[in-house]
């Protein structure tokens with residue numbers, strides 16, 4: 001794909017500074033190194049302040065909960081655009097963030113978890129973000145403080161919550177050891193390693209069963225991507241094996257053309273993958289490897305069950321009323337990402353209930369809209385009345401080929417929601433090695449924009 005087509009497909013050209021997007025492949029991650037005040041863009045040996053303006057007239061204490069795709073981005077951009085008057089504290093218990101994006105490739109040995117680890121050192125050293133390695137256990141919106149796992153608390157003028165998702169318990173029976181093998185691996189970490197080992201132990205006679213919950217779930221194309229890379233691995237490395245995809249949804253939820261081809265074409269995974277729609281999970285018998293669904297019962301060696309999700313516990317367990325959408329997600333104002341239940345509290349990323357997908361790319365985009373809005377609010381200014389966001393997702397189909405989807409959203413004042421522009425979701429015309437090359441650059445730029 002040439003540069004012009006890349007810009008057109010991914011909507012980067014129209015977006016401007018405040019908006020997100022995959023950075024241009026040509027930018028090699030340096031594309032966002034400049035602040036909007038024109039501060040230094042030095043990429044190496046940067047000292048605090050060299051990548052951000054002085055006082056821009058925005059002053060306040062911002063606490064950010066969660067250093068994932070949304071939280072790390074908002075912390076960085078609040079400083080980079082807001083300047084020295086915006087005091088940003090990021091509360092995240094883990095020393096490294098393990099990217100979910102590309103974690104399906106850990107399952108097949110194409111990546112290691114270590115290669116997907118991102119630290120917070122750039123946020124602290126380049127942008128002066130304060131990182132507190134604790135969890136937030138409670139929020140007091142009256143005194144405007146968050147309580148930390150060590151018993152201390154932090155005051156805020158504005159709070160940004162980006163805790164990602166938690167998972168419901170599975171309807172499962174069987175011995176504890178058998179149940180422990182049934183993992184979701186839908187949050188990169190120990191479960192990813194466990195599932196990788198189980199797949200590596202499969203033979204050409206074995207079956208891998210993947211269950212997909214009803215939407216909304218994080219990364220709409222992600223489960224189908226997983227089915228493809230596992231099928232590819234079984235064929236390539238084991239010389240056979242089966243993948244059964246039990247989808248609670250009525251059909252494939254993203255990249256319908258490319259996944260339909262991948263699932264049916266015998267040259268791809270047509271002989272390996274069986275796709276079953278309308279298969280809502282009823283129960284799992286872990287001892288027998290039996291999965292019962294509304295579309296029948298299936299037996300397999302490895303069961304990878306992705307449970308329904310909800311917003312992170314700091315939202316759903318909170319007495320604040322933040323989880324005001326079906327008791328599972330946080331309703332937000334789409335111009336600011338401020339909670340519709342609790343003033344001065346913003347929710348971004350997977351935890352927010354929006355018309356946009358739950359995905360890392362758009363979490364990065366939402367974070368920038370939120371950062372821009374908070375900076376304007378701190379200055380007593382009106383916020384941008386017409387934000388634009390975009391989402392892109394590249395999907396490995398085999399080792400060395402990929403497809404992609406892209407969509408640009410624009411604020412619609414009539415519905416007060418973000419609606420897709422143009423033709424809506426665009427998917428790549430096919431599955432190709434060129435897409436795979438673009439995928440590697442896209443990931444590198446997205447993660448660089450988030451953590452560097």
Ligand SMILES: Cc1cc2nc3c(=O)[nH]c(=O)nc-3n(C[C@H](O)[C@H](O)[C@H](O)COP(=O)(O)OP(=O)(O)OC[C@H]3O[C@@H](n4cnc5c(N)ncnc54)[C@H](O)[C@@H]3O)c2cc1C
Pocket residue numbers: 065066067068069070071091092093094097099100101102103104134135136137162163164165185186187188218219222312313314348349350351358359360361362363392393394
């Ligand atoms: C297999 C897989 C593949 C994917 N592929 C893609 C893809 O190709 N493209 C794409 O755009 N998206 C993809 N996604 C989706 C993407 O990973 C998520 O949508 C994205 O990570 C959401 O970002 P987030 O910041 O909301 O949550 P997360 O990235 O999950 O970050 C949440 C952070 O909050 C922290 N936290 C939680 N609770 C607390 C607390 N109480 N106190 C302090 N910190 C807390 C956690 O430790 C974590 O670091 C994929 C997901 C999976 C599972």
